[in-house]
Amino acid sequence: MNKYFFVFLLCLLVSGCDQVTRHQVLTTIFEGVPSLPPPEELCSDYHEQEMKKYLDEKAGRELAAKKDTTLAAISHHKPYVEKKCKDCHDFESKVGLVRPKLELCVMCHTNFIKGSFVHGPVEVGDCSACHLPHSSEYSSLLEMDKNRLCDKCHTEKRLAANMHKQVMAKGMNCVDCHDPHFGDAMYFLK
Numbered sequence: 001m002n003k004y005f006f007v008f009l010l011c012l013l014v015s016g017c018d019q020v021t022r023h024q025v026l027t028t029i030f031e032g033v034p035s036l037p038p039p040e041e042l043c044s045d046y047h048e049q050e051m052k053k054y055l056d057e058k059a060g061r062e063l064a065a066k067k068d069t070t071l072a073a074i075s076h077h078k079p080y081v082e083k084k085c086k087d088c089h090d091f092e093s094k095v096g097l098v099r100p101k102l103e104l105c106v107m108c109h110t111n112f113i114k115g116s117f118v119h120g121p122v123e124v125g126d127c128s129a130c131h132l133p134h135s136s137e138y139s140s141l142l143e144m145d146k147n148r149l150c151d152k153c154h155t156e157k158r159l160a161a162n163m164h165k166q167v168m169a170k171g172m173n174c175v176d177c178h179d180p181h182f183g184d185a186m187y188f189l190k
């Protein structure tokens with residue numbers, strides 16, 4: 001067998017072993033392998049390595065478990081996560097923002113409006129009426145649960161009150177039928 005190939009195989013074989021076995025295998029085949037450190041040191045090194053591996057795996061498992069529950073339900077704004085604070089903030093100015101609040105969001109969310117019917121707060125650039133700027137425990141950076149959000153402003157009596165009562169009783173959401181921003185149909189119906 002080719003000598004180098006043999007050494008390669010050997011390295012593969014022993015790379016998974018602990019220090020002691022690796023040393024034993026190597027010394028029986030090669031000369032000049034440095035002698036082992038005193039046993040106490042060797043054991044604590046080995047223990048430390050194994051402990052680190054174990055803790056890393058544990059941390060990984062815990063993070064994965066967390067992702068399944070809390071993290072999945074949380075939304076984060078990209079520029080906030082990327083710490084581009086100064087894209088929005090001028091901490092030296094009085095308001096603390098680079099633009100007045102109603103002009104801030106559309107600075108990046110350009111050409112946002114696409115339908116011929118536009119929702120009141122969207123029309124005036126008041127994205128913050130429904131969204132938080134940094135992160136949220138609800139999807140899409142929403143300030144509150146989608147089901148409660150609309151009721152914050154729409155306390156007026158529905159013209160189509162009976163129909164709404166019926167569909168809401170069936171467990172539907174407002175955004176199942178209405179786009180929250182705009183649409184080509186009246187009332188931004190989807």
Ligand code: HEC
Pocket residue numbers: 077079080083084085086087088089097104133134
């Ligand atoms: C997309 C724009 C945007 C980005 C990016 C952003 N912020 Fe904000 N931040 C806002 C807005 C809007 C407010 C609310 C201001 C208000 O209501 O007067 C705010 C509020 C704040 C406040 C006031 C307290 C609070 O939490 O309401 C602090 C402090 C703050 N931001 C820090 C930061 C830091 C630090 C970063 C970067 C890691 C950051 N922001 C990134 C838009 C942004």
Ligand code: HEC
Pocket residue numbers: 075076077078079087088104105106107108109127128131132133139140141
């Ligand atoms: C500096 C640029 C910038 C500004 C200013 C900005 N955004 Fe964003 N926003 C982004 C980027 C980038 C994304 C991610 C888009 C993507 O992933 O396709 C995003 C995504 C979002 C999303 C979708 C989040 C999700 O989880 O689906 C919402 C909602 C949002 N922004 C609201 C706002 C609001 C409200 C403001 C004003 C307070 C604002 N944005 C200001 C850059 C900006």
Ligand code: HEC
Pocket residue numbers: 105106109112119121122125126127128129130131140142146149175180181
């Ligand atoms: C009346 C409340 C309301 C206002 C005002 C509002 N949004 Fe939203 N937005 C929502 C809701 C609700 C969703 C989630 C829709 C869903 O899950 O079906 C959403 C989702 C989004 C998303 C995620 C992707 C998408 O299009 O569904 C972005 C981006 C976004 N909004 C940007 C904005 C920007 C920019 C403004 C301001 C110009 C704005 N929103 C104003 C309620 C609002």
Ligand code: HEC
Pocket residue numbers: 119120121129130149150151152153154174175178179180187188
């Ligand atoms: C921040 C307050 C606010 C929130 C939150 C809000 N709206 Fe509105 N909505 C308005 C305003 C203001 C108008 C314009 C009223 C007018 O023109 O008479 C409007 C108009 C509408 C209209 C058109 C009504 C008409 O007679 O033309 C519909 C449909 C609507 N909203 C649905 C929703 C839905 C669905 C949600 C939740 C995703 C929602 N709104 C959340 C403020 C809000």
Ligand code: HEC
Pocket residue numbers: 150151154157158159160161164167168172173174175176177178187189
């Ligand atoms: C099953 C679909 C559906 C759901 C869910 C729904 N709507 Fe509507 N909504 C409609 C239709 C269809 C119309 C038009 C009724 C008409 O033309 O008589 C309408 C009309 C409206 C209007 C304007 C006219 C009126 O009746 O006052 C508002 C405002 C509105 N809806 C708000 C909401 C809100 C807020 C929710 C959640 C609480 C909601 N809708 C849930 C289908 C729906």
